[in-house]
Amino acid sequence: MEKNINKRHKSLWKSVMEDLNGQLDNFKYGDRFYTIADICRKYGVSQITAVKALSELEQQGLVQKIRRRGTIVTARKGSGRLWLIIPGVGGVEKSLYRSVVWMKIYQGLVSQAAKIGFEFCGPISDANLTSLSLSGDKKAGFFVIRNLEPRIKGFLQEYSLPCVLLHPDIEDADTCMVKVNRKRGGFLATEHLAGLGHKRIGLMIGSITSAPYLPRFQGYQQALRRAGLKFDWSLVKETSGFDPAEDSYALDQILAKPDPPTAFFAANYSRALNLLQYCQLRKIRVPENLSIAAYDNFPEMSISQPPLTTIETNLEEVGATGVNLMAALMRGERLQPEVVVETELVVRASARPLKA
Incomplete structure (x- = not known):
């Protein structure tokens, strides 16, 4: 019974x-x-x-x-169809998976779209946009990562299609954006090193006049000022970040100084890994002889030797937030022009207090 x-x-x-x-x-x-x-x-x-x-x-x-x-x-059937536009003719899959940045944002898009009932139709090359059947489809939305190129913007405006720009290098005043607080990332990494007692903190970075790196440089400077430390241009090296030999040459110059830095902020993952490799080849012990804080909490950071203290940019959250913004746009809500996703410090074993 x-x-x-x-x-x-x-x-x-x-x-x-x-x-x-x-x-x-x-x-x-x-x-x-x-x-x-x-x-x-x-x-x-x-x-x-x-x-x-x-x-x-x-x-x-x-x-x-x-x-x-x-x-x-939080979800319902038929919320709409979404696409991620990849600039460049053809090679959609190659373009999408060429960087961890794109992949993390993509994962956030797909996951959140499923949660709130959107059909995510996947990435599409901008060359194939005109082949989409969008006539009368008021529930179609598009995402662009990094930069909204004029030809893509023109297509979206022609059909009055909503768009959200994700993790932009170049901002667009007419488009809703989800940004990462890059300046805070640079500040947190440098503040952490200064808080450990380091007074000479080197910086490995890309061009400080470029949109991705200028905010990180500003955060670095802000943290130095906050700690009462003097900014020294000779401790800043701008490199491409993808050539270990170039980074090695720059590091040779900085570390040959009479008063070399005792710590470095590497402003992206490739420079951090190049710096770590440089130290291993020259028998510089990390963190005993040199402390390192990096930017971009990619998988390599947690399995390096030692594991790298780094900045988490929460890129999956960028994608998920973009989907929520798109849902609001489709409902006709008035939105703030931009949403900022905060960065966080992830402390690991690559930095230690400076010995007296």
Whole structure:
């Protein structure tokens, strides 16, 4: 008898859950969903059954319980179709996977799109945009990573299609953007080294006049000022970051100084790995003889020897935030022109207090 009751109870909550799932199309993203009491009244079921049905919807990512707001709809069928535009003719897959930056943002896009009910149609080359069937499709949205080129912007404006620019190097005043706080990243890395007692902190960076690196350079300078340390141009080396020999030459120059730095901030992952390799080849012990803080918390950073203290740029969050902005754009909401995703310091074993 007890077995039959359990079987009937299980069947009942599933039936309620399936019916509730079918009603999600009547709600907008962010709407308040039925309460437990609502479900009990609507279906004439017990509180246990209502809780089980609602919990199952939450586990599927369709609704979410938020304190002081109740249960909120976070996904529904048919929210729209999304594309990530890749500049350049052909080679979409190669372009997308050419960097960890793109891949992390892409993962955030795909994951969040699935959670809130968008159909993510994948990356598309800008050369293939005109082949899309968009006539009358008001639920199509597009993302661009880094830079919104004029020909892409022209296409989107011609069809009045919403676009969100992700992690831009060049900002666009007419487009919603999700930015990483690069300046704070440079500040946090340098502040950490200064807090460990280092007074001579070198900087390996790309061109400080370029959009990606200028904010990191400004953060570096700000942290030095905050710590009461004098800025020294001779400790700053601008390199391409992709040629270990070039970085080695720059490091030879800095470390040959009478008062060389005791720590370095490497402003991206390739310079950090080149710096670490340089130290290994020259028997410079990290962090005993030289402390390092890096930028970009890529997988290599946690498995290097020693594991590198670095800046987490939260690129998956950039992608996820972009999807949420797109949902708001499609609902016709007025939005701030930009959303800033904060960077964080990840402390590992590559930096230590300066010995007196």
